[in-house]
Amino acid sequence: MSNNGNTKKRRVGGDGARVSIDGGGESNSASELAAIKSMMQELVQQNRTQTNMINNMQGKINDIQEEITQLSKKCMSQNRTQTSMMQNMQGDITRLTNRCDRMERDNKRSVLNMNSRFDVVEDKLKYHDILLQNQKWKYLVPRPPDEYWSRTDVDDEEVEDFLNQIKKCTEEMRYGNGDGDIELDAQVLYHEELLPHWKEFANALEQYSFYLNHSVNKRDDSKLRLGDVDLPEDVINLLSQALKSTHFHRIVLTNNNLGQRGWDFALNSLENNTIMKELCLEDNPINSMKDIERLCQIVRRHPSLRILTLCNCKGVDINGYEMLKIIMNAGKRKLELIDLSNNSISTGGSVFISDFLATNPKKMESLFLEGNQLDDNDAIGIAGALKQNTNLRFLDLTNNINITRTGWMALRKTEFDDTSLNAASDCNHSCNIKYPSDEEDENNMIVGLDTSEMNGDRNCNNAFHPHFVRQKKIYSILSSRNRDCSNVEHFDNVPVELLPDMLYTIKEYSNYPDGDNNMSISKVRGHVSPLSLVYEVCRHWEESLAAFEALSS
Numbered sequence: 001m002s003n004n005g006n007t008k009k010r011r012v013g014g015d016g017a018r019v020s021i022d023g024g025g026e027s028n029s030a031s032e033l034a035a036i037k038s039m040m041q042e043l044v045q046q047n048r049t050q051t052n053m054i055n056n057m058q059g060k061i062n063d064i065q066e067e068i069t070q071l072s073k074k075c076m077s078q079n080r081t082q083t084s085m086m087q088n089m090q091g092d093i094t095r096l097t098n099r100c101d102r103m104e105r106d107n108k109r110s111v112l113n114m115n116s117r118f119d120v121v122e123d124k125l126k127y128h129d130i131l132l133q134n135q136k137w138k139y140l141v142p143r144p145p146d147e148y149w150s151r152t153d154v155d156d157e158e159v160e161d162f163l164n165q166i167k168k169c170t171e172e173m174r175y176g177n178g179d180g181d182i183e184l185d186a187q188v189l190y191h192e193e194l195l196p197h198w199k200e201f202a203n204a205l206e207q208y209s210f211y212l213n214h215s216v217n218k219r220d221d222s223k224l225r226l227g228d229v230d231l232p233e234d235v236i237n238l239l240s241q242a243l244k245s246t247h248f249h250r251i252v253l254t255n256n257n258l259g260q261r262g263w264d265f266a267l268n269s270l271e272n273n274t275i276m277k278e279l280c281l282e283d284n285p286i287n288s289m290k291d292i293e294r295l296c297q298i299v300r301r302h303p304s305l306r307i308l309t310l311c312n313c314k315g316v317d318i319n320g321y322e323m324l325k326i327i328m329n330a331g332k333r334k335l336e337l338i339d340l341s342n343n344s345i346s347t348g349g350s351v352f353i354s355d356f357l358a359t360n361p362k363k364m365e366s367l368f369l370e371g372n373q374l375d376d377n378d379a380i381g382i383a384g385a386l387k388q389n390t391n392l393r394f395l396d397l398t399n400n401i402n403i404t405r406t407g408w409m410a411l412r413k414t415e416f417d418d419t420s421l422n423a424a425s426d427c428n429h430s431c432n433i434k435y436p437s438d439e440e441d442e443n444n445m446i447v448g449l450d451t452s453e454m455n456g457d458r459n460c461n462n463a464f465h466p467h468f469v470r471q472k473k474i475y476s477i478l479s480s481r482n483r484d485c486s487n488v489e490h491f492d493n494v495p496v497e498l499l500p501d502m503l504y505t506i507k508e509y510s511n512y513p514d515g516d517n518n519m520s521i522s523k524v525r526g527h528v529s530p531l532s533l534v535y536e537v538c539r540h541w542e543e544s545l546a547a548f549e550a551l552s553s
Contacts, residue, residue, distance in 0.1 A: 126210055130207055130210055131176070134174045134175060134176075134207075137174055139167050139170060139171055139174075139200065141167075141196045141197050141200050142196075143163060144159075144191075144193035144194075158186065158187055158188045159188055161186050161187075161188070162184075162186035162188040162194070162229070163197065165184050165185070165186050166184060166186075166197050166198075166200075166201050167197070169182050169183070169184050169201060169204075170197075170200050170201050170204045171204075173204035173205060173207065173208040173211065174204045174207070176211040180212060180221070180222035180223070181222060181223040181224075181225070182205070182208070182223070182224050182225070182248075183223070183224075183225040183227075184201075184225065184226050184227070184229060185225060185226075185227035185228060185229075186227075186228065186229055187228040187229075188228075188229060188230070189230050190229075190230035190231075190232050190235065195234060195235070198234075198235045198238055199238060201238075202238035202239060202241065202242045203242075205239070205242040205243070205246055206241065206242040206245060206246060208246050209245045209246040209247070212246065212247075212248075220249065221249050221250070221277075222248045222249050222250070223248055223249065223250040223251070223252065223278075224248040224250070224251050224252070225250075225251075225252040225253075225254075226252070226253055226254075226256060227252070227253075227254045227255065228254065228255045228256075229256060230256065230257050231253075231256040231257065231258060231262055231265075232257075233259075233261050236258075236261055236262055236265045239265065240265050240268065240269075243269050243272075243273070244272065247273045247274075247275050247276070248273070248276070249275055249276060249277045249278070249304075250276070250277060250278040250279075250280075250307075251266075251269060251270075251273075251276060251278070251279055251280070252278070252280040252282075252309075253266060253280065253281050253282075253284060254280065254281075254282040254283050254284070255282070255283035255284070256284055257284075258281075258284045260287070260288070260291075262284070263284070263286065263288075263291050266279070266281055266284075267291070267294055267295060267298060270295075270298055270302065270305070271298050271302075274302070274303055274304060275304055276302070276304055276305055277304055277305065277306050277307060278305075278306065278307035278308075278309070279305065279307070279308055279309070280307075280309035281309065281310055281313055282309055282310070282311040282312060282313070282339075283311070283312050283313070284313060285312075285313055285314065285315040285316075286310075286313050286314065286315045286318055286323075287315035287316060287317060287318065288315070288317075289317075289318065289322075292318070292323055292326055292327070293326065295327075295330075296326055296327060296329075296330035296331075297330075299327075299330045299331055299334070299335065300330050300334075302334075305334065305335070306334065306335060306336045306337065306363075307335070307336060307337040308327070308331060308335055308337070308338055308339070309337075309339040310323075310327070310339065310340055310343070311339050311340070311341040311342055311343075311368070312341070312342040312343065313343060314343040314344055320340075320343040320344040320345040320346070320372070321345050321346060321347055321348070321350070321352075323340070323343060323345075324340050324343070324345050324352075324353075325352050327340065328352075328353075328356055329356075331364075332356070332359075332361050332363075332364070333361070333362070333363060334363055335363060335364065336363050336364065336365045336366065337365060337366040337367075337368075338364070338366070338367055338368070339366075339368040340368065340369055340372075341368045341369060341370040341371050341372070341396070342370065342371040342372070343372060344372065344373060345369065345372035345373060345374065346372070346373035346374070347374065347375075347377075347378050349377065351381050353369075353374075353378060353381070353382060353385075354378070354381030354382050354384060354385040355385070356385075357382060357385035357386065357388075357389050357392065358384075358385040358388045358389065360388055360389045360390060360391055361391060362391055363391075364391060364392060365391065365392060365393040365394065366392075366393060366394040366395075367392065367394070367395050367396070368396045369395075369396065369397055369400070370396045370397065370398050370399050370400070370434075371398075371399040371400070372400050373400065373401075373402060374397060374400040374402060374403055375400070375402035375403060375407070376402070376403055376404055376406045376407035376410075377407075378400075378403070378407070379397065379400075379403045379406075379407025379408065379410055379411055380406075380407060380410045382395070382397070382411070383407075383410040383411045383413070383414040384414070386411075386414045386415075386428045386431055387414060387426075387427075387428060389428065389430075389431065390428075390430050390466070391430070392430065392431045393430060393431060393432060394431070394432050394434070395431055395432070395433050395434065396434040397411070397433070397434070398434055398435070398436055399436075408435060408436070411433050411435075412433075412435070413427075414427060414428050415427060415428055415431065415433055415455060416455075416473055416476075418473075418476070418477050418480070420477075421474055421477060421502075424470075424473040424474055424477055425470060425473075425474065427473065428455075429455065429466035429469035429470050429473070430455065430466055430469070431455060432455045433455075455469055468509075471505045471508055471509040472509055474502070474505050474509075475505065475506060475509040475510070475527060475533075476527065478506070478528075478533050478536075478537075479527040479528045479533070482528045482532055482533055482536055499537070499538075502537060503534060503537065503538075506530050506533050506534060506537075507530065510529075510530035
């Protein structure tokens with residue numbers, strides 16, 4: 001059913017809202033739309049502006065980041081450059097420092113060389129000055145009047161011998177004659193009339209340092225020996241002053257009645273003389289353990305000392321065995337020869353000597369213990385120690401009356417055990433042991449024990465090479481058994497693989513020359529010809545050798 005005139009028409013707007021069709025409603029909608037449109041445009045414009053601003057800001061941020069990156073790269077480059085410059089500068093500084101150090105060291109060396117040259121020139125000037133002075137020098141010390149000696153209990157011949165010797169030594173030192181050895185060996189007691197001669201001797205001795213240092217025939221083995229001459233305090237004072245500047249390589253003082261002042265003189269001479277190789281104080285008793293301890297302290301520090309002889313030096317209050325232990329411990333790492341003969345050394349069952357030798361001291365080559373109170377136990381212990389010792393070259397235990405045949409046989413077996421080839425091979429091949437004389441001893445029946453020739457002559461260094469000595473012993477055993485045709489029965493326990501070594505030993509030893517040539521080991525008398533030994537050895541192994549060759553091929 002339709003409404004005429006009263007019904008109002010409505011239409012829907014574009015945004016879904018109902019819009020009145022009356023006249024006033026259309027104008028309101030248009031203005032609203034325009035306002036909305038304007039707002040929308042304004043919003044769009046604002047959005048564009050903000051977007052542009054954001055883009056601009058992002059661009060600026062990117063530019064800033066790029067600038068930061070560039071600055072960072074530039075800084076890093078500058079830092080590397082600066083680091084490189086610093087490293088280069090540090091290298092330059094190091095090189096300059098090293099160069100300065102080298103220049104300083106070179107300057108010091110140059111100064112030292114110049115000072116050394118100046119010293120040499122100065123010494124040469126002094127030397128030539130002394131030569132000129134001594135051209136006019138004469139030995140003018142008067143001899144004591146004959147009536148003086150007639151009033152004293154002195155042997156005229158001994159005094160005459162001493163006066164001739166001291167004059168000869170003084171003239172040699174003044175004129176620079178001789179070979180560098182000054183030996184005054186005259187058995188005479190001191191008298192005050194001899195003091196002027198000692199003064200002249202000491203003055204010449206003090207000057208002699210220039211001859212020792214600048215002689216055309218300069219030696220490195222000079223020696224001062226004063227034997228069997230009394231050295232009282234007045235003489236010791238003179239010698240002490242002279243030996244402050246005159247240094248010998250060897251000082252030998254024997255039977256000088258030194259006393260405490262003399263021992264101080266001897267030890268001071270050793271301590272102040274850095275080139276001394278040998279000190280001998282034979283027959284000068286030590287009466288204080290403090291002197292022994294001081295001696296050992298000096299030995300430990302001394303740069304050159306190699307030989308120490310204290311034969312018959314045990315004083316009344318000294319224990320010989322304690323003396324031995326202290327000295328051997330002190331010289332273990334540097335002394336090549338120790339002589340402690342005739343010092344009443346008794347071990348009382350202690351094994352220090354054998355333990356000491358068993359450590360195989362590297363430097364120790366000669367040990368003299370002759371004339372002490374060692375016994376068979378000591379000898380047997382020493383024999384066992386020598387099986388581990390390869391450095392000792394000479395051992396003297398003779399005149400120890402408590403060592404019987406038992407002890408000597410133990411030593412001989414260590415040096416040369418001829419019961420088998422293996423036993424001989426395992427012996428000591430380096431130490432030459434001195435045995436008692438080869439004469440029959442009614443108590444101990446010590447006969448035929450001397451095997452010193454087996455380990456060579458102690459004066460022939462090359463003879464001590466263990467390789468040569470071992471070959472010699474094997475050859476000796478083969479020779480002795482060849483003569484009684486008993487070699488074959490002893491070869492059963494010897495592997496055939498050792499045949500080449502045995503033949504080589506026979507060949508090598510048979511080529512050694514005979515005689516006293518120091519470069520060889522002389523053959524033992526009674527050795528058979530090498531061809532005879534080779535025949536006997538190969539005859540026994542004839543069948544085994546064929547099997548051995550088959551296995552080897």
